[in-house]
Amino acid sequence: MTAVSPQRLAKVFVEVSDTLVDEFDLIEFLHMLTLRAAELAAASVVGLVLANQHGQLQFMAGSREEARLLELFQLQNDEGPCLDAFRTGGTVVDTDLSAAVGRWPHFAPHAVAAGFRYVYAFPLRLRAQVIGALNVFGVDDGRLLGDDDIPIVQALADLASIAILQERSISRGEELTVQLQSALNSRIVIEQAKGAIAQNSGVSVDEAFTLIRGYARSNNQRLVDVAHAIVTDLASIPDFARPIR
Numbered sequence: 209m210t211a212v213s214p215q216r217l218a219k220v221f222v223e224v225s226d227t228l229v230d231e232f233d234l235i236e237f238l239h240m241l242t243l244r245a246a247e248l249a250a251a252s253v254v255g256l257v258l259a260n261q262h263g264q265l266q267f268m269a270g271s272r273e274e275a276r277l278l279e280l281f282q283l284q285n286d287e288g289p290c291l292d293a294f295r296t297g298g299t300v301v302d303t304d305l306s307a308a309v310g311r312w313p314h315f316a317p318h319a320v321a322a323g324f325r326y327v328y329a330f331p332l333r334l335r336a337q338v339i340g341a342l343n344v345f346g347v348d349d350g351r352l353l354g355d356d357d358i359p360i361v362q363a364l365a366d367l368a369s370i371a372i373l374q375e376r377s378i379s380r381g382e383e384l385t386v387q388l389q390s391a392l393n394s395r396i397v398i399e400q401a402k403g404a405i406a407q408n409s410g411v412s413v414d415e416a417f418t419l420i421r422g423y424a425r426s427n428n429q430r431l432v433d434v435a436h437a438i439v440t441d442l443a444s445i446p447d448f449a450r451p452i453r
Contacts, residue, residue: 220244220247220248220364233424233430233431233432234371234372234391234394235268235269235391235394235395235398235431235432236421236424236425236430236431237368237371238256238268238269238368239269239270239417239421239431241256241269241342241364241367241368242254242255242256242269242270242271242275242342243271244364245271245342245344245361245364246271246272246344248357248360248361248364249328249344249346249353249357249361250346251271251344251345251346252272252274252323252324252345252346252347253270253271253272253274253275253278253345254270254271254275254342254343254344254345255267255269255270255271255275255276255278255279255290255342255343255345256268256269256270256332256340256341256342256343256368257279257283257290257294257340257341257343258332258339258340258372258391258392259294259338259339259340260389260392261389264283265283265290265291265294265340265341266283266392266395267279267280267283267395268340268391268392268395269395272414273412273413273414274322274345275343275345277322278319278322278324278343278345279343281314281315281318281319282315285314285315287312287313287314287315288312288315289303289312289315289327289328289329289341289343290329290341290343291341292329293329293330293331293341293343294331294338294340294341296331297331297333297336297338298331299328299329299330299331299358299362300327300328300329300330301328301358302326302328302353303326303327303328304325304326305319305324305325305326305327306320306325319345323347324345324346324347325346325347325348326345326346326348327343327344327345327346328343328344328353328358328361329341329342329343329344330342330343330344330361330362330364330365331365332365332366332368332369332372333365333366333369334369334370334373337369337373339369339372339373340368340369340372341365342361342364342365342368344361372391394431394432394435397432397435397436397439398417398420398431398432398435400435400439401416401420401434401435401436401438401439402416402417402420402435403416404438404439404442405419405420405438405448408442408448409448419448420434420435420438420448423445423447423448
């Protein structure tokens with residue numbers, strides 16, 4: 209981890225904690241979490257996956273588009289650090305991808321070919337309950353995180369778990385299932401909106417998401433509501449209806 213001042217670290221945790229309020233935007237929160245984890249770890253990309261009602265992991269947020277592609281490859285091949293962290297509830301620490309072919313015969317060569325060298329995976333957990341995983345990927349040689357840094361990133365993952373599970377002290381499994389499935393459905397709409405804006409405006413998918421996120425924030429709207437408007441009635445949002453030059 210690059211040197212992060214105690215003041216900056218405290219600010220990150222305050223920012224994350226401040227989102228745990230009534231009617232907070234879960235998708236926006238998860239995306240912000242991946243950006244802050246990438247900042248703290250000086251990582252190339254950070255991805256986050258959640259389990260649906262069938263216990264199957266699905267991509268939810270990433271600091272960059274590459275995160276989505278890496279996570280989807282893991283899920284499609286049923287192997288990789290995010291699945292290990294989710295299934296065991298333990299952290300995957302400082303794994304050299306070039307030496308992990310025996311562990312992940314499909315994913316490790318794919319990640320190395322994409323330019324990544326090291327990976328960490330942190331379970332999203334609250335006590336014994338594991339609901340997803342946070343992956344940290346790096347392109348440089350050497351460790352991304354020191355021994356003292358790993359608990360910090362795990363603490364961010366734990367905060368994410370609290371945010372997802374809070375909803376007025378969810379007590380029954382079916383309530384949690386409905387909540388997680390709603391978030392996963394929202395992610396699908398957002399991916400569709402990103403593609404629509406990227407095509408309409410001639411920008412990258414990452415840039416499209418930045419535009420959508422910025423519009424939602426400046427207009428005090430939920431990210432998923434803006435995405436739904438883009439997908440169903442693009443003309444209702446003049447800022448996006450005309451191509452951006």
